[in-house]
Amino acid sequence: MYLNEVKTILIDVLNLGAAGQSLDADSPLLGSLPELDSMAVVTLIGALEDHFGIVVDDDDISASTFETLGSLAAFVAAKAG
Template sequence: MVPEGKVEVEKTVRATLGDVLGLTPERVASFDDETPLFGALPELDSMAVAGLLTELEDRLGILIDDDDIDGETLETFGALTRFASAKALQ
């Protein structure tokens, strides 16, 4: 798929994180590939993970099998975006 698809997915992941976790736009705008998520953001507890996955499914029109999710998928913003891109742009 075209590279702009990836930019679009990253934008969606960023917005979804902001909405689900109630983060300020400035804070999510500062996220880069290396920004740690799970374990580093107190807002991202297991309940929030469930909401985040479901919201990503709705917004990207993808289906996520919970077995595909492990600690690494949510380790950094970059890892989560790569995971979402792989699902959305396959």
């Protein structure tokens, strides 16, 4: 459920357009998408917080959270849980 919504937000925030449609749960994010820099991570977290009504603390965030689209969606699902 969360995977497609997170994917849509990721595509919007990073302006990936049609190229983003090929992303799946196993798609690597951090280090693989040049658009996902530190400022984009902050923007993405804000967008996820707004969309899902969650609060993400700085301590919650690690590189593993942004390892793949699936890991990011799982993180959001756990926060929204």
